[in-house]
Amino acid sequence: MTHLTVTPDTAGITDVPGFEAAGVPCDLRQKNDPKRLDLALLFSLRPCTAAGTFTKNTVKAAPVLLCEQHLAEGGTFHGIVANSGNANACTGADGLRDAHATAQRAAASLNLKPSSFFVCSTGRIGQPLPMDRLVKGLERAVSEKGRTPAHGRKAADAILTSDTRAKTVTVTFTYDGKKHVVAGLAKGAGMIQPNMATMLAFLATDFSVPRSFLQKTLSEAVAGTFNCISVDGDMSTNDTVLILANGYSGVSVGDKSPRELRVLFAEAVWKACDALADKIVSDGEKITKVVEVRVAGAASSEDAEKVARAIGNSLLVKSSWNGEDPNWGRLAAAAGCAGAKLNEAKLDIFYNDTPAMTAGKPHADLKPKWKEIVRARRFTVTLNLHLGKAGYRLLATDLSEGYVNYNKSE
Amino acid sequence: MTHLTVTPDTAGITDVPGFEAAGVPCDLRQKNDPKRLDLALLFSLRPCTAAGTFTKNTVKAAPVLLCEQHLAEGGTFHGIVANSGNANACTGADGLRDAHATAQRAAASLNLKPSSFFVCSTGRIGQPLPMDRLVKGLERAVSEKGRTPAHGRKAADAILTSDTRAKTVTVTFTYDGKKHVVAGLAKGAGMIQPNMATMLAFLATDFSVPRSFLQKTLSEAVAGTFNCISVDGDMSTNDTVLILANGYSGVSVGDKSPRELRVLFAEAVWKACDALADKIVSDGEKITKVVEVRVAGAASSEDAEKVARAIGNSLLVKSSWNGEDPNWGRLAAAAGCAGAKLNEAKLDIFYNDTPAMTAGKPHADLKPKWKEIVRARRFTVTLNLHLGKAGYRLLATDLSEGYVNYNKSE
Numbered sequence: 071m072t073h074l075t076v077t078p079d080t081a082g083i084t085d086v087p088g089f090e091a092a093g094v095p096c097d098l099r100q101k102n103d104p105k106r107l108d109l110a111l112l113f114s115l116r117p118c119t120a121a122g123t124f125t126k127n128t129v130k131a132a133p134v135l136l137c138e139q140h141l142a143e144g145g146t147f148h149g150i151v152a153n154s155g156n157a158n159a160c161t162g163a164d165g166l167r168d169a170h171a172t173a174q175r176a177a178a179s180l181n182l183k184p185s186s187f188f189v190c191s192t193g194r195i196g197q198p199l200p201m202d203r204l205v206k207g208l209e210r211a212v213s214e215k216g217r218t219p220a221h222g223r224k225a226a227d228a229i230l231t232s233d234t235r236a237k238t239v240t241v242t243f244t245y246d247g248k249k250h251v252v253a254g255l256a257k258g259a260g261m262i263q264p265n266m267a268t269m270l271a272f273l274a275t276d277f278s279v280p281r282s283f284l285q286k287t288l289s290e291a292v293a294g295t296f297n298c299i300s301v302d303g304d305m306s307t308n309d310t311v312l313i314l315a316n317g318y319s320g321v322s323v324g325d326k327s328p329r330e331l332r333v334l335f336a337e338a339v340w341k342a343c344d345a346l347a348d349k350i351v352s353d354g355e356k357i358t359k360v361v362e363v364r365v366a367g368a369a370s371s372e373d374a375e376k377v378a379r380a381i382g383n384s385l386l387v388k389s390s391w392n393g394e395d396p397n398w399g400r401l402a403a404a405a406g407c408a409g410a411k412l413n414e415a416k417l418d419i420f421y422n423d424t425p426a427m428t429a430g431k432p433h434a435d436l437k438p439k440w441k442e443i444v445r446a447r448r449f450t451v452t453l454n455l456h457l458g459k460a461g462y463r464l465l466a467t468d469l470s471e472g473y474v475n476y477n478k479s480e
Numbered sequence: 481m482t483h484l485t486v487t488p489d490t491a492g493i494t495d496v497p498g499f500e501a502a503g504v505p506c507d508l509r510q511k512n513d514p515k516r517l518d519l520a521l522l523f524s525l526r527p528c529t530a531a532g533t534f535t536k537n538t539v540k541a542a543p544v545l546l547c548e549q550h551l552a553e554g555g556t557f558h559g560i561v562a563n564s565g566n567a568n569a570c571t572g573a574d575g576l577r578d579a580h581a582t583a584q585r586a587a588a589s590l591n592l593k594p595s596s597f598f599v600c601s602t603g604r605i606g607q608p609l610p611m612d613r614l615v616k617g618l619e620r621a622v623s624e625k626g627r628t629p630a631h632g633r634k635a636a637d638a639i640l641t642s643d644t645r646a647k648t649v650t651v652t653f654t655y656d657g658k659k660h661v662v663a664g665l666a667k668g669a670g671m672i673q674p675n676m677a678t679m680l681a682f683l684a685t686d687f688s689v690p691r692s693f694l695q696k697t698l699s700e701a702v703a704g705t706f707n708c709i710s711v712d713g714d715m716s717t718n719d720t721v722l723i724l725a726n727g728y729s730g731v732s733v734g735d736k737s738p739r740e741l742r743v744l745f746a747e748a749v750w751k752a753c754d755a756l757a758d759k760i761v762s763d764g765e766k767i768t769k770v771v772e773v774r775v776a777g778a779a780s781s782e783d784a785e786k787v788a789r790a791i792g793n794s795l796l797v798k799s800s801w802n803g804e805d806p807n808w809g810r811l812a813a814a815a816g817c818a819g820a821k822l823n824e825a826k827l828d829i830f831y832n833d834t835p836a837m838t839a840g841k842p843h844a845d846l847k848p849k850w851k852e853i854v855r856a857r858r859f860t861v862t863l864n865l866h867l868g869k870a871g872y873r874l875l876a877t878d879l880s881e882g883y884v885n886y887n888k889s890e
Contacts, residue, residue: 128817130824389886403537430570431572
């Protein structure tokens with residue numbers, strides 16, 4: 071029996087053999103903050119296959135367009151240049167030119183093709199990227215990059231915006247006597263700072279993985295992790311998840327690998343995504359609660375997701391969580407707004423394992439128990455619709471006065 | 481040329497000939513608040529035709545089910561019993577029994593059929609209606625009802641919950657030498673108090689109006705007014721709009737009436753709904769801004785509505801309005817999330833008449849102007865998608881720390 075080890079708060083990408091990193095300050099916020107790290111370079115010594123998932127927002131930032139284009143071209147990759155402080159979104163043709171110039175610059179410094187670099191940005195929307203500062207920073211990052219944990223940590227710090235802490239994870243397992251690694255770093259989503267917008271996550275592994283298998287593995291993991299979190303219901307113009315596989319271990323994993331290896335690899339990628347997604351929610355802007363919304367017994371998966379999101383995005387529900395008020399009536403009302411098949415007379419609602427309502431009837435006598443449950447920083451609300459077999463799980467947060475205050479202005 | 485006169489803050493329903501009203505206290509909140517008016521009776525001396533529109537929430541409160549049933553039975557009507565302090569929602573079979581008992585009680589006191597009364601409730605969800613108190617109050621309302629402005633005002637007060645002021649309007653016009661009236665009263669929507677949930681509006685006219693024509697007129701007015709407001713995006717279990725036509729003036733309006741009369745009547749109902757909807761938004765819980773979101777040039781009406789609602793319901797957008805920050809980037813990002821056809825390179829965004837972005841390019845030089853505009857209590861944001869001819873208008877509000885605080889708990 072093989073075990074996966076999931077370690078949070080690691081060095082992230084430099085835990086994967088053959089990966090180097092750098093995090094440097096270049097004052098992209100132009101706020102005279104010369105020490106704040108705001109440019110990360112992730113670099114693989116060997117060429118990688120890559121896969122990615124991107125925001126569904128119709129308004130896509132320039133770097134997202136570049137990443138999609140480079141992925142579609144289907145070559146091999148060597149790294150990622152990611153900056154915070156400026157989203158390079160709603161910047162039109164100039165923005166796209168700047169994103170490509172960034173990839174070209176990184177490639178030129180390392181004697182590689184521009185298409186071997188991804189570019190990601192997060193920060194203020196609608197501001198031209200200060201390319202002179204970025205280029206200087208990039209040159210410094212190229213000269214400073216390295217494979218120590220300190221290098222990995224600096225990169226993880228450099229992509230943060232309103233996050234209060236760096237987000238990294240390393241998943242290891244042994245297969246056939248050999249240790250393998252999937253590691254990653256991320257920055258906050260949903261909790262979007264003024265004019266900031268983005269969830270970014272970068273994963274890496276030392277397996278050799280064919281592109282299509284890598285994409286399938288990543289897409290499945292993202293669907294069950296990053297896509298199941300909600301802080302404020304807003305989807306950013308820049309959301310990006312990328313994975314690079316450099317084959318440093320000399321071991322391949324793909325459609326024809328033994329089932330055990332395929333499962334282990336998929337599980338490792340999933341766990342890495344899950345750990346980073348959880349960190350993103352838990353570090354949501356000014357949140358005080360992380361609430362797992364579970365919907366069961368829905369007539370369809372779409373219905374289950376609609377109900378979970380209606381609850382996780384309801385201002386009334388989120389405000390009541392903030393106030394530690396077990397307001398199951400608001401849960402029922404929000405579920406009713408979801409546009410899903412629902413029969414009040416069959417509806418069960420639970421706080422953790424304690425029923426609030428079963429078959430449409432409240433259990434008022436259990437109110438002291440609900441009150442105790444919602445006092446915890448983390449709890450679960452479960453809705454069973456008793457109309458079918460479909461379910462969904464969403465990790466949501468409360469809404470605090472601090473969130474509103476924080477997002478009032480730039 | 482005939483003019484409509486729209487007068488806000490009137491006596492409401494008692495301005496319509498043949499209508500009586502009462503507002504009495506019966507402490508339905510059970511908070512030992514014996515002076516707070518919480519039961520309204522609206523009564524027509526003559527039988528009325530009626531029409532209604534109701535919440536689309538799958539979870540419908542018992543009184544909504546009763547109203548829908550009575551309307552479907554298609555008889556004539558004499559009035560409405562409406563209480564605040566208890567929504568009679570998520571109360572199962574007992575709740576439905578209580579709603580019917582309320583109609584029966586009103587009918588018995590006035591020698592009428594139970595089906596001639598509508599019943600509406602607003603307040604806490606999931607609490608049994610204290611029927612003993614309600615019945616006592618109802619008897620008092622029957623004995624106290626009258627047609628003075630004071631009676632009308634008491635009824636308007638009795639349906640309020642978290643509203644800070646009563647909401648009434650009277651629309652008058654002269655046709656063929658005779659004065660006609662459409663008047664109404666309402667209570668707040670969207671701005672839903674803890675466990676409170678509901679927008680209620682009751683309209684009345686002294687025309688004689690066939691049922692189907694009355695329903696068509698009301699539905700069209702509601703679609704363009706009450707359905708175009710958004711405070712927190714939550715749809716209540718109890719939302720109800722009713723109109724009663726008692727024919728007291730002896731004049732009929734219907735499909736075969738002269739065009740001028742039909743148009744005038746429809747306009748009067750629309751203006752009454754519009755005035756009440758506007759009052760509801762302006763009195764939203766702890767709001768500081770009323771923002772008219774206009775979408776033009778959409779490929780379809782559905783797309784236009786999606787974009788307007790995505791903007792009006794975005795926490796990030798609403799927070800920035802609260803902070804008087806002209807954050808057009810968030811408007812573009814929210815529009816991109818709407819699931820509507822949108823091309824960033826064609827998008828125009830305006831604050832009032834000042835461009836923030838045209839054809840995807842920001843006008844940073846005009847920022848001082850935008851800042852000045854969003855300082856007003858009321859302003860307009862317009863998005864022209866330049867993809868078609870469809871448009872939508874939504875009246876939205878900001879989101880304040882006060883809202884979150886207010887909705888933390890019961």
